[in-house]
Amino acid sequence: DMSIIGRAGELRELGVSALKIEGRMKRPEYVAAAVTACRKALAGEPVDLETLQSVFSRSGFTDGYFEGRLGAEMFGIRQKEDVTAAAGVLGGLETLYTDPRKQVQKVEADFRFTMKAGEPARLVVTDGDGNISEAAGEIPQAAVNRPTDPERAAASLSKTGGTPYHVRSVSCEIGEGLMLPASAVNALRREALGKLDGLRGKTRAIPFDRARAGAPRGHAPAPLPALRVRAYSARQLSPELLEGAELVTLPVPELVKLCENGAPAYADKLCAGLPRILFSGGEALEKQLSLLRERGIRHAAVGNPGAVKIAGAAGFMLHGEPFFNAMNSYAAETLAGWGLCDLLLSFEATLDMAKRIQSPVPLGLTAYGRLPLMTVRNCPVKSFVGCARCKKGENFLTDRRGEILYTSCAYGCSEILNPVPLFMGDRLPELRGLDFVELRFSTESPEECGKLFETYRSGGEFHGKFTRGLLYKTVL
Numbered sequence: 001d002m003s004i005i006g007r008a009g010e011l012r013e014l015g016v017s018a019l020k021i022e023g024r025m026k027r028p029e030y031v032a033a034a035v036t037a038c039r040k041a042l043a044g045e046p047v048d049l050e051t052l053q054s055v056f057s058r059s060g061f062t063d064g065y066f067e068g069r070l071g072a073e074m075f076g077i078r079q080k081e082d083v084t085a086a087a088g089v090l091g092g093l094e095t096l097y098t099d100p101r102k103q104v105q106k107v108e109a110d111f112r113f114t115m116k117a118g119e120p121a122r123l124v125v126t127d128g129d130g131n132i133s134e135a136a137g138e139i140p141q142a143a144v145n146r147p148t149d150p151e152r153a154a155a156s157l158s159k160t161g162g163t164p165y166h167v168r169s170v171s172c173e174i175g176e177g178l179m180l181p182a183s184a185v186n187a188l189r190r191e192a193l194g195k196l197d198g199l200r201g202k203t204r205a206i207p208f209d210r211a212r213a214g215a216p217r218g219h220a221p222a223p224l225p226a227l228r229v230r231a232y233s234a235r236q237l238s239p240e241l242l243e244g245a246e247l248v249t250l251p252v253p254e255l256v257k258l259c260e261n262g263a264p265a266y267a268d269k270l271c272a273g274l275p276r277i278l279f280s281g282g283e284a285l286e287k288q289l290s291l292l293r294e295r296g297i298r299h300a301a302v303g304n305p306g307a308v309k310i311a312g313a314a315g316f317m318l319h320g321e322p323f324f325n326a327m328n329s330y331a332a333e334t335l336a337g338w339g340l341c342d343l344l345l346s347f348e349a350t351l352d353m354a355k356r357i358q359s360p361v362p363l364g365l366t367a368y369g370r371l372p373l374m375t376v377r378n379c380p381v382k383s384f385v386g387c388a389r390c391k392k393g394e395n396f397l398t399d400r401r402g403e404i405l406y407t408s409c410a411y412g413c414s415e416i417l418n419p420v421p422l423f424m425g426d427r428l429p430e431l432r433g434l435d436f437v438e439l440r441f442s443t444e445s446p447e448e449c450g451k452l453f454e455t456y457r458s459g460g461e462f463h464g465k466f467t468r469g470l471l472y473k474t475v476l
């Protein structure tokens with residue numbers, strides 16, 4: 001796990017205004033311990049990192065990319081002993097989050113208290129988010145001994161322990177010679193704060209134009225979508241494939257190799273795939289892109305705003321990759337406004353959703369391939385076997401079920417691929433209504449690429465394990 005808790009003070013000095021604590025797939029005790037450690041570090045108190053370490057992994061923490069030290073030491077190995085070690089400290093950590101008295105009062109509330117003769121006492125509470133709650137209570141009595149004064153009223157109203165509210169201000173308007181028992185003021189406070197809880201718990205509807213959700217585009221007679229190909233390497237492309245595909249994307253370095261001796265065949269349908277993430281080497285990339293333009297390459301596939309800028313400036317026609325995670329009409333319209341001439345929707349878009357999106361530019365889906373599961377900065381196999389085979393797509397990890405996850409790194413990032421490819425070649429009619437689909441070739445041999453391309457032209461079965469991805473699942 002990454003931890004720079006010990007350096008929280010430094011982060012604040014750098015101008016960092018918020019810290020994020022990742023708790024996904026972690027036990028509540030771990031989250032509680034991590035939050036507590038962060039709070040202590042920010043308060044300048046000593047932090048018990050050892051407890052935190054024993055809850056998850058005794059291999060310790062890495063400071064991740066903070067010091068720019070990549071390599072083997074970033075990886076910890078979680079073992080059975082870690083689980084037993086965790087059991088010993090979990091019980092103690094439970095109190096960190098089950099004790100309501102430790103609830104943090106972080107919602108600022110302003111109180112307005114009114115007490116007039118012959119009228120029920122009133123309390124109006126306002127939070128900083130525009131919520132106003134109001135409670136009316138008993139009618140005040142004529143004071144026999146001590147009338148209720150603003151100080152006494154404020155003292156009762158400020159008792160917000162056990163709630164998330166911190167009283168920022170109390171203003172009182174109290175008629176002369178009146179009295180309300182403290183218990184009645186307390187009841188008023190509880191009622192108003194309870195109502196405020198209710199208001200704060202309500203989700204606010206985001207204005208949404210239902211018409212934009214759209215009806216399915218293209219009915220049964222719609223033609224099959226055009227076929228596009230993305231390959232890792234130029235050697236995966238046969239002349240038949242180049243002939244049949246509408247657009248063929250290769251990573252920039254691969255395309256540069258193809259263009260070494262002048263304009264390549266099919267230059268008009270070759271597309272330069274820009275890196276998904278670029279940490280350095282921007283200038284070299286710009287040079288490569290201008291060479292490609294000289295060789296007659298007109299298309300570029302982009303998946304982030306930086307790539308849009310670089311490839312746009314170089315004069316390419318821009319094709320949006322799935323990494324924009326476009327899932328709706330608003331996203332399609334925005335990206336079209338950025339100058340994209342078409343768009344591959346998110347890997348998580350369903351078939352049905354994809355056909356309903358209203359878009360000013362053609363839309364497509366990825367219909368074949370080992371989809372990237374993760375993109376990581378630190379190549380996971382580099383420390384063990386080196387990266388030479390990454391380029392050839394021959395490095396892999398094995399998961400606990402023995403599945404092979406191919407990894408390949410480029411531009412300082414490594415992609416980890418799903419062991420099982422997405423396949424739709426036996427359901428071509430269901431792709432009707434899309435403008436195009438892309439086949440994403442990674443570790444496939446040139447022969448396999450050719451066969452798969454044919455399958456997507458005329459339909460056919462897949463021999464081996466495959467997945468339908470999320471095409472039929474509802475993610476949102």
Ligand SMILES: [Zn+2]
Binds near residue numbers: 380388409414
């Ligand atoms: Zn590598």
